[in-house]
Amino acid sequence: MAGKKESTFINMVLVLFIITLVASAALGGLYELTKEPIAKAKLNKKLKAIEEVVPAFDNNPSEEMYEVAMPSGDKLEFYPATMGGKLVGTAVKTFTTNGFSGYVWVMVGFKPDGTVNNYSVLEHKETPGLGTKMADWFKPVDPTKVKLSLVEKLGKLVGIKPAATKGGAEGDKKSIVGKNPGTINFTVSKDGGDIDAITAATISSRAFLDAVQTAYNEYMKKNNNKEISHVGTHSSATSKQATNSNKEGGKS
Amino acid sequence: MNNMQNFTKGFFKENAVFVLLLGMCPTLGVTSSAINGLGMGLATTFVLIMSNLVISLVSTMIPDKVKIPSFIVIIASFVTIVDLVMAGYVPALHEQLGVFIPLIVVNCVVLGRAEAFASKNKLVPSIIDGAGMGLGFSMALTMLGAVREFFGTGKVFDFPIFKENYGMLVFVLAPGAFLALGYLIAIINRLRKA
Amino acid sequence: MEYIIIIISAIFVNNVVLAQFLGICPFLGVSKKVSTAVGMTGAVTFVMILATIVTYLIQKYVLDAFGIGFMQTITFILVIASLVQLVEIILKKVSPALYQALGVFLPLITTNCAILGVAIMTIQKDYNLLEAVVFSGASAIGFGLALVLFAGLREHLDLVDLPKGIKGTPAALIVAGLLAMAFMGFSGIV
Numbered sequence: 001m002a003g004k005k006e007s008t009f010i011n012m013v014l015v016l017f018i019i020t021l022v023a024s025a026a027l028g029g030l031y032e033l034t035k036e037p038i039a040k041a042k043l044n045k046k047l048k049a050i051e052e053v054v055p056a057f058d059n060n061p062s063e064e065m066y067e068v069a070m071p072s073g074d075k076l077e078f079y080p081a082t083m084g085g086k087l088v089g090t091a092v093k094t095f096t097t098n099g100f101s102g103y104v105w106v107m108v109g110f111k112p113d114g115t116v117n118n119y120s121v122l123e124h125k126e127t128p129g130l131g132t133k134m135a136d137w138f139k140p141v142d143p144t145k146v147k148l149s150l151v152e153k154l155g156k157l158v159g160i161k162p163a164a165t166k167g168g169a170e171g172d173k174k175s176i177v178g179k180n181p182g183t184i185n186f187t188v189s190k191d192g193g194d195i196d197a198i199t200a201a202t203i204s205s206r207a208f209l210d211a212v213q214t215a216y217n218e219y220m221k222k223n224n225n226k227e228i229s230h231v232g233t234h235s236s237a238t239s240k241q242a243t244n245s246n247k248e249g250g251k252s
Numbered sequence: 253m254n255n256m257q258n259f260t261k262g263f264f265k266e267n268a269v270f271v272l273l274l275g276m277c278p279t280l281g282v283t284s285s286a287i288n289g290l291g292m293g294l295a296t297t298f299v300l301i302m303s304n305l306v307i308s309l310v311s312t313m314i315p316d317k318v319k320i321p322s323f324i325v326i327i328a329s330f331v332t333i334v335d336l337v338m339a340g341y342v343p344a345l346h347e348q349l350g351v352f353i354p355l356i357v358v359n360c361v362v363l364g365r366a367e368a369f370a371s372k373n374k375l376v377p378s379i380i381d382g383a384g385m386g387l388g389f390s391m392a393l394t395m396l397g398a399v400r401e402f403f404g405t406g407k408v409f410d411f412p413i414f415k416e417n418y419g420m421l422v423f424v425l426a427p428g429a430f431l432a433l434g435y436l437i438a439i440i441n442r443l444r445k446a
Numbered sequence: 447m448e449y450i451i452i453i454i455s456a457i458f459v460n461n462v463v464l465a466q467f468l469g470i471c472p473f474l475g476v477s478k479k480v481s482t483a484v485g486m487t488g489a490v491t492f493v494m495i496l497a498t499i500v501t502y503l504i505q506k507y508v509l510d511a512f513g514i515g516f517m518q519t520i521t522f523i524l525v526i527a528s529l530v531q532l533v534e535i536i537l538k539k540v541s542p543a544l545y546q547a548l549g550v551f552l553p554l555i556t557t558n559c560a561i562l563g564v565a566i567m568t569i570q571k572d573y574n575l576l577e578a579v580v581f582s583g584a585s586a587i588g589f590g591l592a593l594v595l596f597a598g599l600r601e602h603l604d605l606v607d608l609p610k611g612i613k614g615t616p617a618a619l620i621v622a623g624l625l626a627m628a629f630m631g632f633s634g635i636v
Binding site for chain 2: 464465466467468469470471474516517518519520522523524527528556557558559562563566567570609610611612615616617618619620622623624626627629630
Binding site for chain 1: 310313314315317318321322325326328329332333336337339340341343406407411412413414415417421425
């Protein structure tokens with residue numbers, strides 16, 4: 001190999017120039033290659049969230065998407081899902097700024113009557129470990145699917161029974177799935193509502209429910225539903241109604 | 253120094269995190285779980301190997317005065333490659349690691365190896381050095397991540413060891429990173445002296 | 447009001463060092479004495495604000511304009527590296543006194559990930575230019591606050607009789623952990 005190059009001005013400029021040129025050419029090429037997968041990955045995330053929160057559909061919700069601007073300047077996105085031309089549900093990308101830090105973005109799916117079908121947390125900056133519990137907390141618990149921890153398994157071997165997972169009525173107070181924000185009070189029980197907050201994360205829970213409520217309000221406005229009138233009222237009458245209308249709930 | 257020693261020094265004698273105390277930002281920033289630590293470690297390992305490889309090949313052609321800027325450009329290119337590829341194929345992990353992926357470029361381990369080893373050695377030892385250092389770094393990050401995940405949530409690599417309710421949340425949060433690393437280094441110091 | 451939120455958030459709630467883990471190397475490296483910590487803070491503040499402005503303009507008028515956002519990492523690190531050199535040269539000529547005070551810290555700054563980190567975060571947060579300046583300034587103050595507090599603690603730490611294994615870096619890290627815990631008390635105020 002040739003000896004060490006002298007540090008003359010021309011040498012330095014030339015070397016730096018060549019290195020930068022090669023680097024940017026390589027990166028430009030790679031960028032073209034990865035452009036599609038990156039765009040796809042982004043889209044997939046949204047599509048997956050939509051699929052998760054609404055019943056089975058056969059249209060392309062992204063194509064029928066419409067937006068509603070909120071006073072803060074942010075937009076709610078609505079993705080109607082239809083099966084054979086009939087509306088089966090609407091996924092709403094909603095948000096709140098009431099969280100612990102910054103925005104919380106949630107995709108929530110409503111059945112045509114406004115009942116929550118399912119939800120998926122898209123993005124949040126809440127306390128890690130607590131805020132992340134949002135992803136599952138408000139969903140119904142299936143006791144058969146709860147994974148036992150190693151300690152519990154070992155305990156079982158020596159005859160100690162693992163603590164029962166709260167299912168049924170008590171577990172269901174956490175869940176928002178199958179409930180209708182129009183008839184049930186979508187605030188945490190601490191504020192007199194009907195939903196149990198995440199342990200030690202009341203603020204994040206309030207924020208989450210607020211996002212769902214916002215989505216519901218706008219969804220109902222869009223669908224010209226009369227039920228909107230009593231949204232957000234804290235009367236006990238609404239909670240009673242809620243128990244009746246809540247088919248999947250264990251309380252009725 | 254033979255190749256074997258050259259490879260293993262990154263794990264124990266000159267471990268970037270526990271002994272040299274380099275690359276602390278990603279070490280503390282992304283190790284809230286074992287899998288994040290491993291992902292970050294492997295991304296850094298790739299950059300280390302590739303930049304060591306290229307630099308050992310071209311270093312004789314680079315005048316001394318522009319050595320560091322040239323190295324930085326080479327390293328930054330590989331960091332961008334990692335960034336783009338991860339965004340395309342492992343978007344979830346990419347999102348978790350966030351700003352720390354572009355920050356691999358200022359990870360002192362990478363530039364340090366380029367300057368101290370690759371620019372003075374031939375191709376094969378440079379690659380081995382990069383691999384050893386990188387995997388040692390990955391090991392440290394995974395260990396720290398596993399410790400924090402275990403105490404914080406009762407899981408390791410998402411496998412439940414004890415019930416999450418009994419976890420000490422502080423270990424997943426910012427202070428836990430400092431505490432866990434502090435005690436880990438203390439233990440390793442004690443073991444090395446024994 | 448928005449600016450106040452940005453400032454409080456960057457200094458206390460999302461402190462660059464204690465909550466975001468940026469700039470840990472100087473945080474551990476130059477925190478043995480309060481006086482050096484203050485000098486480092488000065489240098490970092492200066493470069494951070496300058497670098498954020500320059501990288502912001504480059505992102506908006508070069509990278510975005512030509513659609514070559516993927517060159518961000520390379521461009522930013524080069525800009526920061528050359529900026530540090532430039533500041534060093536200019537400072538030497540214009541204000542030898544200031545150069546005396548900050549000079550030794552300048553070369554260390556290129557690999558301070560807080561600078562690059564803040565520059566990238568400014569773009570990610572989609573700030574306008576004024577917000578970017580406020581954000582970078584506040585981040586630098588947050589960095590300084592953490593650094594000076596930590597240096598004060600460490601000066602006392604040297605006098606404590608600790609078990610052998612834990613003396614030095616481990617003790618410093620544990621103290622940093624406690625400091626981070628104290629800063630967590632600020633979370634939720636914005």
